[in-house]
């Protein structure tokens with residue numbers, strides 16, 4: 339027997355309609371290339387999204403067609419998100435930090451019909467225009483005054499495109515399983531793979547994100563996503579924040595600029611900011627150098643890479659800011675775990691709490707987790723056993739776009755293998771020890787490069803640390819620690835090794851330490867270990 343409830347499709351346009359009605363006066367503040375501080379309301383945003391939806395229809399787009407965006411975080415990008423998905427087209431967010439050949443690959447693979455491009459990224463597309471000839475036209479996201487000269491064919495100015503359109507548009511109703519957003523993984527090896535979200539998964543993910551033990555989002559919050567809209571939908575913020583009516587602040591092209599971020603955080607009274615560890619490193623360095631304190635921010639969600647304890651402490655001790663670590667991935671929309679304390683942890687000491695926050699976190703409702711060994715046998719949640727981390731749930735991909743049935747990442751019993759190696763403790767807190775491909779195998783045992791890196795980062799003379807395995811005649815591999823010194827620090831090898839002594843298992847202590855000026859990063863801000871391993875493949879460890 340079925341229940342007797344109204345069946346409403348869970349469509350992204352329902353968030354827009356709810357937000358429009360209930361939080362119409364809420365503000366959205368953006369830095370853009372043509373305006374250092376643009377300010378308007380939800381009402382304005384949705385009015386313009388409806389105008390854009392009319393314009394898109396006029397372009398002859400059909401339901402399910404892919405349209406790309408390549409842009410920084412700002413209000414026009416947000417309008418495009420809603421207009422595209424609300425109309426039933428697929429919003430394909432392109433990461434401009436990928437290699438040009440990867441960008442060419444994904445635009446062609448997605449068969450994008452049009453591209454919405456930030457005025458600052460026009461030169462990037464001009465260079466590859468000949469290789470993406472299937473694209474019918476380009477919408478340049480600026481006003482007529484700032485419209486650049488361009489060799490791109492069918493280049494239209496965003497403001498001109500929507501200017502004459504009616505602001506009345508009835509958002510269509512369709513199957514909630516229809517595709518909404520397409521986002522490619524950065525693909526450190528092989529071609530990027532397309533993860534295709536649907537409306538239902540996007541709405542359910544937003545519901546999960548706002549919960550108190552996840553991001554604790556509400557209409558009294560002011561949210562600044564430093565994580566880009568072109569990287570897993572800025573972790574779902576465009577949907578979660580609008581669902582509850584939070585004020586939004588978009589840093590536009592200034593996301594890597596510590597000073598601008600600091601000013602926005604203070605002036606706009608941001609209560610929650612989200613980003614990968616490297617951007618917070620830049621902000622913390624700026625505040626230290628400038629002798630400034632974050633007075634308004636009360637929490638920050640950090641994920642995408644392991645968060646070192648030293649960062650959790652710096653935010654707590656210098657700025658009274660709580661760090662909420664999250665773990666997830668493009669294939670997971672991206673939220674998987676969040677490391678918030680739970681009932682029974684009230685009496686933990688501040689140090690014990692830091693240890694909890696330094697874990698990747700516990701699974702949120704909607705994400706089931708298990709760890710398995712090489713034979714696929716499930717391992718206990720004891721905080722010691724480590725194995726391949728597998729997940730399943732309604733916002734986790736079941737396959738890759740146009741690779742139907744060819745995903746090696748899915749198990750026969752319907753789980754997605756994340757490619758991460760993890761432990762899960764009795765309380766359900768998961769900790770990532772490594773990515774499968776970065777694991778260091780020493781004498782048949784695994785060394786967690788993440789633990790070694792985080793411990794090294796705890797030394798004040800260290801700005802960034804990476805650990806890789808290098809070949810060793812006896813142990814197969816031994817760890818090599820690669821360090822960027824903090825500005826002005828004169829840390830040496832012996833001091834670094836002495837610092838690690840007693841803090842990690844003796845046999846995890848790296849065989850050597852090298853100091854470098856730069857550590858390569860991927861387009862999504864992770865340390866590019868593949869590159870480091872190449873760079874140090876012939877490195878001779880001291881015997």
Ligand code: ADP
Nearest residue numbers: 523524641642643644664665666667668770862
């Ligand atoms: P990419 O496009 O580079 O694959 P993703 O954001 O999808 O980018 O990367 C997901 C991966 O990032 C995870 O599988 C994991 O290895 C790593 N990661 C994300 N969050 C954390 C975290 N809190 N701790 C450790 N690793 C993390």
